[in-house]
Amino acid sequence: MAEEQVVRAEGLRKLFGKHAALDGLSLSVPQGQLYGLAGPNGAGKTTLIRTLCGLLRPDEGTAYLLGWRMPNTRVRSQLGYMPQDFAVYDDLSVMQNLEFFGELYGLRRAHVLGRANELLDLVQLSDRKRQRVGTLSGGMRRRVSLAISLLHKPRLAFLDEPTAGVDPKLRRSFWDYFSALAEQGVTLVVTTHLVDEAQRCHIVGFLMAGRLLTQGTPSDILAQTRTTNLDDAFIALQERNQVRS
Ligand SMILES: Nc1ncnc2c1ncn2[C@@H]1O[C@H](COP(=O)(O)OP(=O)(O)O)[C@@H](O)[C@H]1O
Ligand SMILES: [Mg+2]
Numbered sequence: 001m002a003e004e005q006v007v008r009a010e011g012l013r014k015l016f017g018k019h020a021a022l023d024g025l026s027l028s029v030p031q032g033q034l035y036g037l038a039g040p041n042g043a044g045k046t047t048l049i050r051t052l053c054g055l056l057r058p059d060e061g062t063a064y065l066l067g068w069r070m071p072n073t074r075v076r077s078q079l080g081y082m083p084q085d086f087a088v089y090d091d092l093s094v095m096q097n098l099e100f101f102g103e104l105y106g107l108r109r110a111h112v113l114g115r116a117n118e119l120l121d122l123v124q125l126s127d128r129k130r131q132r133v134g135t136l137s138g139g140m141r142r143r144v145s146l147a148i149s150l151l152h153k154p155r156l157a158f159l160d161e162p163t164a165g166v167d168p169k170l171r172r173s174f175w176d177y178f179s180a181l182a183e184q185g186v187t188l189v190v191t192t193h194l195v196d197e198a199q200r201c202h203i204v205g206f207l208m209a210g211r212l213l214t215q216g217t218p219s220d221i222l223a224q225t226r227t228t229n230l231d232d233a234f235i236a237l238q239e240r241n242q243v244r245s
Contacts, residue, residue, distance in 0.1 A: 004031045004067075006156050006187040007052060011061035014047055014210075021047040022058065023210035029189060029203070034182040036201030037191040038234060044210040045191045046084050049158045052189075053081050066156060077105065080154030084161050084191075086145035090134030094125055094144055097133055098151060105152040112151065119147035122177055124170060139165035146174070150181075157181075159190045163197065175200050195230040204230070206237050213237050 007029035014022040021044045029035045037045050050056045052063045054071025063070045066078055088097050095116060102112030120126045123143035128136065133144055146162050159178075163171045175197060178188050182202070190201070198204050198218065205215040214224060214237060225233040 005029065005064075006031045006033075006066055007035075007064075007189065009052060009061065009063040012048070012051055012058045012063065013060035014044075014051055014056060015059050020210050022051060022061075024061070025207075025210060025212055026061075027205060027212055027215070029187055031187050032182055032185045033187055033202045034178055034200070035187070035189045036198045036204045037189060037207060038193070038198050038204055038230075039207035040238060043207040045207055046160055047210075048207065049081070049160050049189065049191070053079065053158060077152065078155045080149040080152070080157035080159075082145055082149035082157070082159045082162055084164075086142055088133050088141055088144050088148070091132065093130050093132055094120065094136075095129040097144055098148060101148045102151055107152055115151055115153070116147070119150060122173070123147050124173075137165075139167070142166065143170075154186070156187045157189070159188065161191050161193070163192070163194070171197070195234070198230050206234060208238060208241050213241055 005028045007027065009025065009027045012022045012025045013020060025048065037048065039045055047056065051058050052065065052070065065075050068075050089100065092100060098116040099112060120129060123146055125140060125143055133141055142165055146159065149157060149159065163174055166174065178190065179200065182188055192198055202217065203215060204218055204221055206213045214221060216224065218230060221230065221233050222228060225236040227233040227236055
């Protein structure tokens with residue numbers, strides 16, 4: 001199938017009190033794309049992801065994931081979500097966390113163990129399988145959360161700042177893995193503050209004040225902003241928008 005839009009949102013508006021965290025936002029992401037969501041703190045990235053996943057109900061607008069209008073529980077088995085304020089059980093070991101979520105996803109135990117080992121290799125926690133998650137560092141707990149969100153081989157994954165607190169070398173292997181997943185046809189939406197990460201995305205959306213200011217390939221964005229690196233491009237976009245508002 002050509003260019004299936006795996007994520008499609010139209011006119012999303014989400015209010016917290018009088019503040020519009022999403023202010024009429026439309027977006028679509030074709031299948032197999034690595035989509036980077038960039039934007040300053042408070043831009044609405046987390047709210048957008050939570051709304052797309054059906055965890056927040058928009059005041060206006062609609063979102064479709066994999067062709068289903070959200071919220072829809074049928075999407076769950078094909079959807080991966082790594083929250084920014086990630087949820088892991090501190091009292092359980094690394095492996096017990098994966099087993100617990102595997103059960104929640106309805107996966108067979110033998111399947112979970114194989115997949116868990118593969119993902120723990122990726123996040124470099126194979127030697128910590130039996131350690132209680134509560135005794136791991138923040139970065140390590142985040143890596144457990146990433147493994148959990150990909151355990152069931154989702155077709156579409158939303159990863160909210162998956163590399164915060166992760167060292168540069170491991171960050172790079174995460175991104176190599178994201179690229180490999182995209183090549184296999186998985187669609188990923190990843191939030192980031194880091195320009196070198198945005199550079200590795202097929203499409204980058206720049207969010208500010210609940211609006212998507214621009215979207216395109218990294219080179220499109222450089223051309224639009226007449227800059228030579230994404231750092232300058234993001235600053236230019238932010239300044240332009242501040243002048244207007
Ligand atoms: N549950 C909430 N209640 C009130 N305001 C919120 C809530 N969640 C987010 N906001 C506000 O919405 C805006 C967007 O937040 P967020 O989506 O977390 O941005 P980002 O992830 O880009 O940093 C911010 O102004 C934030 O303070
Ligand atoms: Mg956020």
